[in-house]
Amino acid sequence: MTKHKHKTAETASVTANAANEVVKPAPVPEGETASPAQAPESAAAVSSAEAAQKEASDLKDKLLRAMAETENTRRRFQKEIEDTRKYAVSNFAKEMLIVADNFRRALEAIPKEKGDDETLKHLVMGVEATERQLLATFERFGIKKIDPLGQIFDPNYHRVMMEMEDTDQPAGTVVQVIQAGYMIQDRLLREALVAVAKAGPSVTTHKVDTEA
Numbered sequence: 001m002t003k004h005k006h007k008t009a010e011t012a013s014v015t016a017n018a019a020n021e022v023v024k025p026a027p028v029p030e031g032e033t034a035s036p037a038q039a040p041e042s043a044a045a046v047s048s049a050e051a052a053q054k055e056a057s058d059l060k061d062k063l064l065r066a067m068a069e070t071e072n073t074r075r076r077f078q079k080e081i082e083d084t085r086k087y088a089v090s091n092f093a094k095e096m097l098i099v100a101d102n103f104r105r106a107l108e109a110i111p112k113e114k115g116d117d118e119t120l121k122h123l124v125m126g127v128e129a130t131e132r133q134l135l136a137t138f139e140r141f142g143i144k145k146i147d148p149l150g151q152i153f154d155p156n157y158h159r160v161m162m163e164m165e166d167t168d169q170p171a172g173t174v175v176q177v178i179q180a181g182y183m184i185q186d187r188l189l190r191e192a193l194v195a196v197a198k199a200g201p202s203v204t205t206h207k208v209d210t211e212a
Contacts, residue, residue, distance in 0.1 A: 086142060086185045093143050096134070097182055097190055103131040104180070138182070146181035146192045148174045153196045157181055157188060163198040173197045 110124055135145065148158055153172045158181065167175045174194045181192030 087187065089141055089143075090184055090187075090189060093138070093141065093182075093184060093189060096138075100131065100134055100138075101179065103127060103134065107131070142185040143189060144183050146183060147177065148181070148192050148194060149177050150174065153194065157191055158194045159191045160196055161193050162195045164195050165198045167197045169197040171197050171199050 106127055107124065110120070138144070146157055148154070150169075151174050152170075153160060153174055158174065161178050164175055167173070169175050173196060174192075175197055176195035177192060178195060179193040182189040
């Protein structure tokens with residue numbers, strides 16, 4: 001009876017020890033796929049890396065766009081500065097053209113035969129010198145006179161005030177300049193008023209900037 005009780009106690013002790021032991025998972029052999037419990041962690045890492053790469057790509061694209069816009073703004077600003085420098089005197093120049101016109105009219109009104117009148121001769125010399133100085137000042141600011149006499153009429157630079165017959169010139173040729181025209185840099189400041197030989201074929205012309 002005593003022997004049976006001792007055996008029963010030993011069996012109960014072994015069973016209790018077995019129940020208290022923690023079963024550890026077996027390690028994953030090299031080269032084999034991780035267990036389902038490890039898969040979510042790996043997928044999350046991959047997703048995070050892809051998100052970071054996309055964010056970096058978006059930032060690079062925004063930076064390139066900002067740089068391009070900055071360069072375009074710089075170029076527009078530079079062109080505005082150049083246009084201002086070139087054409088800022090346009091309105092003033094148009095008023096000064098009237099002065100140049102008056103000098104020319106005064107010279108054309110003087111009789112070609114001045115005789116021995118020294119006073120008149122000196123007056124003419126003074127007016128001519130002043131006109132030359134005024135035109136030289138114009139040129140320093142990029143303002144040049146248009147003298148189309150003998151040229152084919154061009155509506156971009158000339159305005160026809162009359163047509164003349166029997167001029168011995170091809171049709172459409174400028175035979176008289178009523179009022180000189182002027183350019184400022186590459187823009188038309190004032191068109192020339194002209195008379196042309198009557199009738200004739202149309203003339204091919206080229207468009208120019210007239211927004212001075």
